[in-house]
Amino acid sequence: VGGDFNNEGTVEVCFDNLWGLISDVGWTNADAKIVCNQLGHKHGVALPKLQSYYGKSNKTIHLRNVNCIGDENSFSECTKTKLSLLNGKQAILTDEVAGVDCIYDEPTESPCIENPNVDPSDNCSSAGSFRLTNKGIPSSIEGRVEYCYNGFWTPLCTMDNRLADVACRQLGHTQYSWGAIVESGEFGTLLNYSLIVNITCSGLENSVSDCNLFATDDNCLPWCPHNNVGLRCFDSGDCEEGTIRLVDGIIEQEGRVEICVNQVWGSVCDEGWDKTDAHVVCQQMGHPELEPVVFTGSYFGDGKYPIVYSNLKCGGWENDITECGK
Numbered sequence: 001v002g003g004d005f006n007n008e009g010t011v012e013v014c015f016d017n018l019w020g021l022i023s024d025v026g027w028t029n030a031d032a033k034i035v036c037n038q039l040g041h042k043h044g045v046a047l048p049k050l051q052s053y054y055g056k057s058n059k060t061i062h063l064r065n066v067n068c069i070g071d072e073n074s075f076s077e078c079t080k081t082k083l084s085l086l087n088g089k090q091a092i093l094t095d096e097v098a099g100v101d102c103i104y105d106e107p108t109e110s111p112c113i114e115n116p117n118v119d120p121s122d123n124c125s126s127a128g129s130f131r132l133t134n135k136g137i138p139s140s141i142e143g144r145v146e147y148c149y150n151g152f153w154t155p156l157c158t159m160d161n162r163l164a165d166v167a168c169r170q171l172g173h174t175q176y177s178w179g180a181i182v183e184s185g186e187f188g189t190l191l192n193y194s195l196i197v198n199i200t201c202s203g204l205e206n207s208v209s210d211c212n213l214f215a216t217d218d219n220c221l222p223w224c225p226h227n228n229v230g231l232r233c234f235d236s237g238d239c240e241e242g243t244i245r246l247v248d249g250i251i252e253q254e255g256r257v258e259i260c261v262n263q264v265w266g267s268v269c270d271e272g273w274d275k276t277d278a279h280v281v282c283q284q285m286g287h288p289e290l291e292p293v294v295f296t297g298s299y300f301g302d303g304k305y306p307i308v309y310s311n312l313k314c315g316g317w318e319n320d321i322t323e324c325g326k
Helices: 029-038 085-091 161-170 275-284
Strands: 008-010 012-015 018-022 045-049 061-067 079-082 099-103 112-114 130-134 137-139 142-149 152-155 178-182 196-200 212-215 220-222 230-234 244-248 255-261 264-268 307-309
Touching: 012 061, 029 045, 029 099, 061 085, 137 142, 142 196, 161 178, 161 196, 161 230, 255 307
Parallel strands: 018 061, 264 307
Antiparallel strands: 008 099, 012 018, 045 099, 061 079, 112 220, 130 137, 130 142, 142 152, 142 230, 178 230, 196 212, 244 255, 255 264
């Protein structure tokens, strides 16, 4: 995970039905080779990446001191030290994690690709129309973003929040709807390239076709090396206004901050996020006596909901986060 291509990233391993990380202590070429082999990248160079090269998520560290010879059939055959859940959670604070780059036939930089003979099986007739598809099924709530351009449905490689809001509005959601961009690939892939470079909106449009479209030239198409962009639209009514919660932490008193705004759960941008802001959150959740520890960089994951607040400026005396400047 965390790489620009599917042949590179931080290594995650599943133990006891829980995804976790590997400490980079003792991480070698032989270890990286077995990981690459098991992932199907058997013919190439396997480079070990140290010092959390592709990032370090807030998961427990399962393994330390991995020692593969290089001829094992799977990673499970390598000798290693298995950490308990508690020790692994403590290790994430001190250890960096292991990654690999399985170099074979993919470039190291995102290229544009020569214009192929575009012939999707499902072409369209209404230029500028827009749809979401969830595993092949049309949806007005969530799915892969597809745009009708020159008679063909094309995915998007990139999307911003303004386009997301306009798209949700076009799909019939209320004025309090939020659009959350999904880049995980959970809605599948239509094509590994796009016929559109970008679509930019002011955020006030009622239809995606009213936004500015920047098409590709005849010779070069943007390549989507991983996933086609998806979109999830949220209507109001999912939560009580101003409610706050912590999500995706391992213990109850930690996690990503989510707050209900316009009756939709949303997260807080870490721009300007500091200990005073965290103190107000802890106080609101009934822990005024606890010393807060601040986490940034989506430490507990991005979550599936939109970002609703940024640049919080709490003074520390507020009773809840809605009273803070933002």
